[in-house]
Amino acid sequence: MIGYDTTLFDNRDDKYLIHTALAENRVILTRDTQLMRRRVITIGELKAVFIRNDNPLQQIQQVIDELGLDSVFKPFSLCLECNRPLVKASKEDIKDRVPPYVYQTQTQYVECPHCRRIYWQGTHWQAMLKKLQDISK
Ligand SMILES: [Zn+2]
DSSP states (O other), X not given: OOSOOOOOOXXXXXXXXXHHHHHTTOOEXXXXXXXXXXXXXXXXXXXXXXXXXSSHHHHHHHHHHHHTOOTXXXXXXXXXTTOOBOEEEOHHHHGGXXXXXXXXXXXXEEEOTTTOOEEEOOHHHHHHHHHHHHHTO
């Protein structure tokens, strides 16, 4: 959401997770205390953040604080579904693919080149951006 390259692991194989994180130079965000006790993490070879909160905004706040990230780095520049960079789409491109009221009220759209999901700066987008800006204060 804030524009950092992220990947989701629903695979419960810790070895695969650790191998991939090291290979792709990623930081692990986890609520798994067992995973945090892995040697590769305790000796600092692989960076990991143990997420303490249940609340998603507090989770973002913690990650931003602990990793020194910018909460408004590149907001909504990546697809929330598949992590690909979004590209601008013209009104013509999206005409028959968004609800009519959206087409009538929004002027700027971006699209995921992979899953074809369309995003626009509607009220949800504005509300999320406001929350992200509040975090950075
Ligand atoms: Zn996508």
